[in-house]
Amino acid sequence: MTLEEQLINKTYYKVTYMNEQEEKHPIQVLGDAYLLEQRNELPDLSYIRYAQGEVYFQFKDFEAAIFKWENITNELQPWARKNMADAYLELGLVTDAEEMYLSIHTESPTLHAEVSLQLFSLYLEQGKIDKADKVIKEVVSLTPDYPNVTEIARRFYEEQEKVQDAVELAVNEAIRTESLKWSQFVNEYVQKGWTKTYKPEYFMEFIPAVHQVDQKCFEQIVASLWNSYKQEDLYLKWLKELNTVLSKLELQKNARISSLYKEAYIELIDGQFYIKEISSIIPDHLSNWQRVSVSTDQIFASSAILAWSEMFPASLDLGVVSDAEYNICHTSKLDNVLSHCHQLFESITKWAEDHELGVGHKMKWMVQQLMDCNVHHLMVAGPTGNGKSSFINSILGENILKPSTSSLIMFKDNEALNMTEITDSGSKRIADFSDFYQITASQLQTKVIDFHLPSDFLHKNGLALIDAPSFQGSTKSRNDFFDYLQLADGLVFVLNANVPFTDKECDILLQIQKFAPSLPIYFVLNKIDTIYSEHEANSVIEETESRLSEYFPSAKVFPYSSVYNSEEQSEQLSEFVKIDHNQDVLQQGRTEKLLYLIRQLITDLLEKRVKMETDIVKSISWNEDIAGRLNGALHQLRDLESEKMEHIQTEYQMMEEEIRNEVINTIPTILKGCTDFIKEDSDFRHIHNELNDEMNNRVQDYLHNDILPKYYGQLKKWIATSNSEFNQSKEYLDEMCESLNKLYGEERLKLEFDFRVIDDWSRDADRMTNAVRFEKINILSRNTPTQLLLKGAGKLFGGIPQNKSMLYNKYKSLVDNEDYYGVAVIIANKFMQQFDLFEKGLDRDISMFFHNPLSVLEQTIAETYEKIKRQNEILQNLRANPEKYKDPITLFEVRLRQNEWIKDVGKETQPVY
Template sequence: MTLEKQLINKCYYNTLTEGSENEHPIKVLGDLFILEQQKEVTDLSYIRFAQGEVYFQNKDYETAIFKWENIHNELMPWAQKNIADANFELDFLEIAEEYYKLVETDSDDLKVEVLLQLFTLYIQRDKLEMAADSIKNAVELNPDYPNVTDMARSFFEEQQDFASGVELAVAEAIRTESLFWFEVLEGYVKEGHTAAIAPSYFRELLMTLYMINEARFESLVAALWDSYKQNDLYFQWLKEINYLLLDVNPRRSSNWQELSKQYKETYLELMNGTYLIKDLSDYIPFHLTNWMKIATISDTLAASSAVLAWNELYPAWLEDSVVSEAEDLVGQSNHTNKHMGDIFLIFESIRKWANSKDLSMGERAESIIDELLDSNNFHLLITGNEATRKASIVNRLLGKEMTTASNSSTVLFKHDEQAEVHVITDQEEKSISVLDDFMQIAENEQTHIRCKMPIPFLNKNNLSLIDTPLLTNQRKSKKDVIPYLYLADSLLFVLNSDSLLTYKEIETAVKIREHVPELPIHFLLHNMEQSTSNQVTVEWLEKTTSWIHTYFPNAKVFASSQFDEHNSQLEEFIQSMVNGYSLGEGSERKILYYSKQLIKLLPKKRIELENSIVNTIKWNEEMITKLDGAVNQLRDTEEEKAQIIKRDYSKIVNKVRQELMASIPDLLKDCAELIKEDTDFENIHVTLNDEMNKRINKHIDETVLPKLHEEIQIWIASSEGEFSDCWALLNEMSVSFNQLYDEEKLSLACDFKVLDDWRRDIDRMTRSNIQLEKFTIIKGSASSQLFMKSAGKLLGAISQNKGTLQNKFKQSIKNKDYTKDAQSITNTFMQQLEFFGKTLERDITIFFTNPFDELNRAIEENQQEIKANEQSLNNMRKNPEVYTDPLTLFEINIRQYEWMNHADEKVFEYR
């Protein structure tokens, strides 16, 4: 054992007690201590150091500390470390930490030991950051020190400090080239602990691993690839891995299963229409170059075909050597395996992208495609040049009269236990329930009808039957029928058997083949009245069949007799068309057609969408103008009605005021009659005031209020008529706007509760027994004073004549000016009526509040829609590549598919 090992394990004392195994080390060291003291030049440090170790081993930590404190030679750093260890054992952790920090040494082992002890101490004191620093320093100082990296890894994992764990694993993997550390790192990657680390961080690591073990390299790369998916660093990773593979230049002979899979999946993601071509230009060339290098046998054709497809559109992107290699690989590939799934994925990508951009193909196209994708039936299309014979065959197969010679629609007949008919145009799909409606629509409209009902023949033979208008009709009819030719698995052309086959009939069939070269076309000679055993008929049939086979060598020809009552021969003929036909292979051809058609259609749809947005903006602007006009009209109406209603009410109030101002003085003057000869002139003012107030209240209750109530009721009825006129206007306005919106958008209802509130308030103000406050009309300063003012000095002379006094007092009452009293009484009575009049404008505003709110809300919604559409329009015009680039990518996908499936043939330029 080396000296440092002894010092680490605290067994240095064995060097001093060697040969004295039978004696206790304390005794042996004590004897050595005494002998050393007897020397002229003593050095007791070694013995004391050894004694400290023995005491420590026997847990006499204080004595050990005492011994180690007196070490002053080269062992002093170890003694300081041991003192710290003893204090650690005594649980004096702060003191231990101080001693550990005092150690100064050139020994790497001692430094590591101190760091490991501090690491343990800090964990115990819950100073985890300091513990992490200690173990990191230990690893950095001497990563080969026993267990130091294992301790670090365990600690980092326990503390969930995977950043440090990843750093440790990467460093150790590169340093040791041990597969263990690569496996540890791969575990971290799969757990997601590296997803936020820049991909360039792993470059040296991956280069190292590639040189060591290719299988482990592929596994780690696949794990990193998965971890960066759905991550902001994904494209950095793609760039980094492609640069790395270009540098290492992997051998094609290796079986890169996982890596080839990752490259293929990523390529499909890049090609799904999400990314612009300018963004892909930094990735696609290197991606394809590397994919072709590492592709498995099953993926080699896909990778090389992708190279050729991209090279057709962007020849400057790829090296000539890469393109040449791709051509060689395509030429060497086995093309017997058709890649049907690829074209389906391409089509779904196009369709999904189109839907995300609101580029609708139209309901009819969607219905045809859904039928193609969802159906496992054999689609038989029946057509011909003679409508009556074609209709006859269709009805025979259906077992009922379902079509006529004058049909203009294309009808898809399918078996289903439940009858269900849908009429489908480009704009909409609707269900109809009456069979007569179906027949009428089929005759009069050029549309698509999907008819499901119990049809035994179709059910028995797993057939779907397509009945189209005649192809001899106008060009538009042909255009409408062509998409169904690609839905069909086979076409049955019904011929006129009453005469020899004409060139016009064969020309129609040839034109169909020009449109759909792969579509099997067979012929049926209908209504043969004579038995086919008749020699003339047989010769005629042979001649017709020979002519058909001149143009259609593989066509089947069948002579259908009207005497085939149970359709057995016809059914056998149909079954012969189905036998041996691969639905899967046909679907591939159909989907390829619709994929190409969709790519051609979508640019037009984008223009239509742009025009639609422009038209929508214009429509919204026009609607805002109309709505603004309605608001102004409503505001004028509100002002007009408010003026009329307030004016009429003011007339009533003014009339009442005038009547009171005229009648009250007379009522008061008439009270002079109350003065009699026996009147008590001292209290006459009380009597007069009581009677005057009584007569005023009676007059108001019995005369004024009834007339007022009647006139106000007439006013309310008139106001209700004015409001009704407004409601009629607003109702007409609502209908007009809702027709423009094509929905129940506006409901310009007014608040007629205002009238109920008015009736309630008027009833309260005009009911009987209104008690006004008591007015003092004749002052209480003594009625005699009133008389004295009138009679002057005569009062004394005629004081004994009561008759004269009575007359004079009466005259004073009658001649008094009651204008101010009448005004005060009238003001008091009119106060509620006038306050009510002031609230009329507010109530009329409430009546119109909802229509104003509805119109303003509609204006705001139209403004918001204009803003949103203008933003969409600006985006479309500012970034046209958002629409054009995905279509280019889909075009490349289709070209790749065609290279894959027709590489042994000449692949023509994409059109």
């Protein structure tokens, strides 16, 4: 046992003083030694006192121990102080213990570690986590190899959930100690998600260290870190850093890591990233993938390398490409390549739909048919007049087809009849044969019809029969035919026994052979029943086969009669067109066809991208033009509103002024005519009030019986004129609206005036002219000198008979000579008051009439400008970021080439460099 171990365990006294004296008590032994040492000339009692302190400590006499240790002056003093602190701690004097521990200064790593661990425990018990954290970090930094220090630190970090400290401790210790245990701790932390905030480069020294220690742990660490960075912003950085590190290591084949490489590669080229983002990652990624790949993954890795090298020459090391070529040539074929190609098609479709470059439903339908490997597709083709339709009808046992249709029809066996029309925009069920014949008769474009019906021939032979559009000689019809030829596993070409194998048919067949060289072709010589004799029929068959053999050496001809159909003929035909039902052969053929469709889809998407920009430019121009027209229409409508408002209000004001003037001019006459009310025998004491009442009554009668009917008539006339003005506005607007809707190509604008205004005016006219509530006014009681004098005289002298003649003449003179203009104006103003209020509301009413069209135009203009703004933003984005569309399509082409390489696994290849 070393001295430090003795001091740590407080057993210094045993080793130093108790040798061969174990039968004696330590106190006695040390007491004897103490007395003996005192006899020396220069006694050194520190060692004995230190040992005595240990004994007292063992027997829990902590105060005696402290007393002994206080007097240590030699090299054991730091340890004595540490022991004193331990004793204080045992006595519960925590503060004294802490102060004592902190006062110890030593160059001994062991003592420093022991003191630090004691302080750590003390702080932990007191709940002083920050101080405990500081102490443990210091001791780990200075003496990481001290027993249990790093383990204590690890447990502390985990218990306190100090994630970063735990991760960094484990990583550093794994690198420093090359310990499997610490690498496993790192893996545990990664799986808990504790490392997501770390940049990938943090682990790039750690990963090679694990690789050196244990391959299984290396696999686990790489997989855990890989999955932790997936779907995170640092994912690309992780791949780049990892591949840089792994390219320097001697890697072993590893299925799990290979699978991660495969998954990551598909993600990288699945249209989510720009080429510039991944171009620096892919080369090392592919190279490392090939090194770790196992079994079938090696085919994917090698094919990916060859495809990438073709698209981006010189980006990969020639040795890597050569290894990939070797693997492709010397590896067994991969199962279910068709399924992998279909995954590519689905990826492209999803990307296209996400970027408004939708894939036509017709192409989706074709791919769906290719994926159904339970049914073989037999296409029937031939020029018009060869009896193709009657041949198919005879096979199906139903008179379904009519000659010369422009449709492609796929007949499938099914328990119930069901017909569906397939277009690029979607699918639509065909209700009955009437609709079916109407659709197939259309020559505007090639229609696709999915036709399900009960059929013994199709069921028995596991076939779907495809009626190809008849050749009409046009380039488009032939191109359509060649596109649909991708559906066929075999082709029946119908010849006419009367004119077999014409030059036109030869031209068609050679084009088919050029387009689909591996497609089996079966020749049916239809209308054989029209040949007069069996000898002549055999001669026609032999001659036809002979001519066909010049171009198709293995061609056979099957004579057929659509008229005299029989069970025997049907069975012979089944045997003649019997397709190889080997699933591998079928899937290989379907794979080639699907790859062709994918390449066509990629080409279409590139064209759509160009067309998209062109369409946006045209749309912006068109919308700018329509916005100009709409603005013009809006200005014209506002001018029309102002014009109609001014005209209608002016007409009303003229009518109102005419009535007002008439009332003002007529009322004085009416009032003067009241002289006939004055009689010589009148009671002049009350005549003043009576005459005033009479005047008011006559005015009331005039207004009610003369003015109101006249005003009502003029109002009705004014309303009719206004209505005519409004109708003129409507006619003008209808023409404008029709012109704009023609530009839209639809009933986009619907501008309607609010003719309820006319109804409101009519009701107001009835209300205003129905009756006038006329409040009496003082016509003769206005306190003028004459009136006051006359009124007083009447009261004073009205009862005297001889004065009546005089008063009679005076009152007549007063009534006849009075100036009634002011009274007439007052009466006219009161009478016209409600009509004036009506006039004030005219501008509001006319505005309401024009409100809806103006509002619709303003809203449409705003929507148009908003659309122009959005389209300009889209256009700028397209032009500023052409890679947004170009790069994903290029990467889809890389995946397409990869699948083409996979399809050709096992074949000899030409170098791609």
